[in-house]
Amino acid sequence: MEQAETNLRVAQHEKAQLEYEIKNKQEAMQVEMRETELESAIQAQGLAELQRKLDRAAIVAHRSGVVTWVNCNIGTTVREGEPLVRIADLQSFKVTGTIADNYSDKLSAGMPVIIRIQDSTIRGRIEIIHPSIQNNTITFDIQLDERHHPSLRPHLKVDVYPVTASGRDVTRAPNGAAFSGVSPMAVYVVQGNKAVRRMVHTGMVNFDYVEIKDGLKPGRPSLFQT
Numbered sequence: 648m649e650q651a652e653t654n655l656r657v658a659q660h661e662k663a664q665l666e667y668e669i670k671n672k673q674e675a676m677q678v679e680m681r682e683t684e685l686e687s688a689i690q691a692q693g694l695a696e697l698q699r700k701l702d703r704a705a706i707v708a709h710r711s712g713v714v715t716w717v718n719c720n721i722g723t724t725v726r727e728g729e730p731l732v733r734i735a736d737l738q739s740f741k742v743t744g745t746i747a748d749n750y751s752d753k754l755s756a757g758m759p760v761i762i763r764i765q766d767s768t769i770r771g772r773i774e775i776i777h778p779s780i781q782n783n784t785i786t787f788d789i790q791l792d793e794r795h796h797p798s799l800r801p802h803l804k805v806d807v808y809p810v811t812a813s814g815r816d817v818t819r820a821p822n823g824a825a826f827s828g829v830s831p832m833a834v835y836v837v838q839g840n841k842a843v844r845r846m847v848h849t850g851m852v853n854f855d856y857v858e859i860k861d862g863l864k865p866g867r868p869s870l871f872q873t
Contacts, residue, residue: 712736715801740799742771742789744807748780759810760789764798773809812851818865819856826857836863 712734718725725731742762746754754776762769771791779786789807791799820826825834830849835842847862 706731708732708734710734710736711738713801735801737795737801739794740791740796740801741774741794742791742805742807743786744789744809745784745786746807746809748783748785750809751780751785753811754785754787754809759813761808761810762789762791763806763808764796764803767796767798769793769796769798808853814851814858817850818859818863820859820863822852822855822857826852831862834862 714732715735716730716733718729718731742760744760754773756773756776758773760771760773762771769791770793771789773787774790775788777786777788826832826849831846832849833844833846836845837843845862848860850858850860852858
């Protein structure tokens with residue numbers, strides 16, 4: 648009986664030792680599986696990156712447009728991120744404007760802007776004002792209301808007029824030589840066969856019209872400078 652008990656204890660000890668070894672081997676296998684899965688994921692990511700570079704090695708435009716510049720330096724090494732071709736998207740334009748830095752305090756993001764292209768007028772808003780000043784001028788980007796206006800062309804020079812003030816139901820007159828002075832100013836209004844002198848106060852001014860605060864009534868008079 649003592650021998651049998653001893654054999655039983657030895658067998659139980661060997662069983663516990665085997666179970667411990669099996670548990671350690673299972674944990675080690677799980678760690679190896681996780682490492683293998685991680686290496687597999689890294690390899691898959693590396694393959695995807697290589698495939699992406701391979702796909703980008705073929706120059707294919709993802710949008711319609713006009714080629715405006717090509718890197719013609721044959722045989723030179725092209726580093727990652729360097730441009731090879733520039734394409735102008737003729738379906739979407741933006742305007743970059745410049746103005747003297749004396750007017751920097753009057754510009755603000757979101758300010759309405761009028762763009763003149765010959766006889767066409769396009770409206771937009773100032774999107775970005777660049778902080779740097781070069782040659783006493785400030786540069787700002789304009790977001791157009793009609794990005795695909797038929798009059799727009801790449802590298803086209805246009806006239807840009809920021810709208811610093813606006814009003815409704817105001818009396819205005821065509822801007823011209825009659826309003827070359829400082830308000831209040833004297834002008835002559837043709838009434839019949841006579842030129843009548845009037846003192847007028849002006850307000851907002853642009854290249855086309857002058858706001859008349861008082862001194863003239865709405866109508867179609869002829870104005871002459873004093």
